[in-house]
Amino acid sequence: MPSASNLKILFVINPISGTKAKIAWEPAIRNYFVNLLHSFDFFLLNGKDDATSLKYWIEKLQPERVIAVGGDGTVSLVAEQLLGTKIAMGILPAGSANGMAKELDIPVDVAAALDIILNGDIKPCDAIRINNKKICLHLSDLGVNAQLVKYFELGSLRGKLGYALKVFKVLWRKRMMDVTIKTNKEEIKRKAFMVVIANASKYGTGALINPEGNLHDGLFEIVVVRRISFISVLKMFLNFKRFNPKKVELFQAESAVITTTKKSHFQVDGEYLGKVNNVKAEILKSQLKLILPRK
Numbered sequence: 001m002p003s004a005s006n007l008k009i010l011f012v013i014n015p016i017s018g019t020k021a022k023i024a025w026e027p028a029i030r031n032y033f034v035n036l037l038h039s040f041d042f043f044l045l046n047g048k049d050d051a052t053s054l055k056y057w058i059e060k061l062q063p064e065r066v067i068a069v070g071g072d073g074t075v076s077l078v079a080e081q082l083l084g085t086k087i088a089m090g091i092l093p094a095g096s097a098n099g100m101a102k103e104l105d106i107p108v109d110v111a112a113a114l115d116i117i118l119n120g121d122i123k124p125c126d127a128i129r130i131n132n133k134k135i136c137l138h139l140s141d142l143g144v145n146a147q148l149v150k151y152f153e154l155g156s157l158r159g160k161l162g163y164a165l166k167v168f169k170v171l172w173r174k175r176m177m178d179v180t181i182k183t184n185k186e187e188i189k190r191k192a193f194m195v196v197i198a199n200a201s202k203y204g205t206g207a208l209i210n211p212e213g214n215l216h217d218g219l220f221e222i223v224v225v226r227r228i229s230f231i232s233v234l235k236m237f238l239n240f241k242r243f244n245p246k247k248v249e250l251f252q253a254e255s256a257v258i259t260t261t262k263k264s265h266f267q268v269d270g271e272y273l274g275k276v277n278n279v280k281a282e283i284l285k286s287q288l289k290l291i292l293p294r295k
Helices: 025-032 050-061 072-082 099-103 110-119 144-154 159-172 230-238
Strands: 008-013 039-044 065-070 088-093 121-130 134-136 139-143 177-183 187-192 194-198 220-225 248-253 255-268 271-292
Touching: 008 025, 008 050, 008 072, 025 039, 025 110, 039 050, 050 072, 065 072, 072 088, 072 099, 072 134, 072 271, 088 099, 088 110, 110 271, 134 271, 139 144, 139 177, 139 271, 144 194, 144 255, 144 271, 177 194, 177 220, 177 248, 187 220, 194 255
Parallel strands: 008 039, 008 065, 065 088, 088 271
Antiparallel strands: 121 134, 121 271, 139 194, 139 255, 177 187, 177 255, 194 220, 220 248, 255 271
């Protein structure tokens, strides 16, 4: 049942998020609130200085809750404006993968997701600061998955067939990285096809990459994938299977610097950021108030 108390809510909508069969979110939200006393506004992203504009409207409207209506990129954008504030952030899964929403068990059903916005529990959540500027709530990585993100951004073919073709293309061109990882505890040197900086546990497909993932423990994980194959990637991403632990190592840290001898593909929360050979990560403990489903 909807909450009785009046709330001031700002919905941040990314109109280009999602698949072809996307939901008309603004009319759906208006319809949900038609008999409720809560006040709400909409901010539509347009790709032109969105962060600055969003910050301005949050300061002007002073909402109690700000809701990211989009995929992981929209979630990260909104989270960046709310770090260290008392404003709670909610998520309506409107992207094509919605990794963070799946991590939090937020349903795709509009009414059910909006029920959580009004009645969910608010809990402090960690974030990861990447290279002193970018925020990662979910998963960042160097190597083959980041390259796959790049191909997805450039490609038009979607679905399992499209994914399989892109996996084949990436693995055909895969390159082993010489990696040095310096954490607040230790220094590790490895050869790897993929290194994940993980606040959460699974990708938007449901694939489990970090069984130690916990958004509230004041730590993040570094997952080093030393061996990889076409079949293992398809099993993980299409059938939601985790990587073979014999081929993967996991380290926990509060801070880390990851360097590679040659530049490698890099992505943060589903946003491809080009090739890099140095990544700095540090945990920001309990800096974001997240609206979660009630347990």
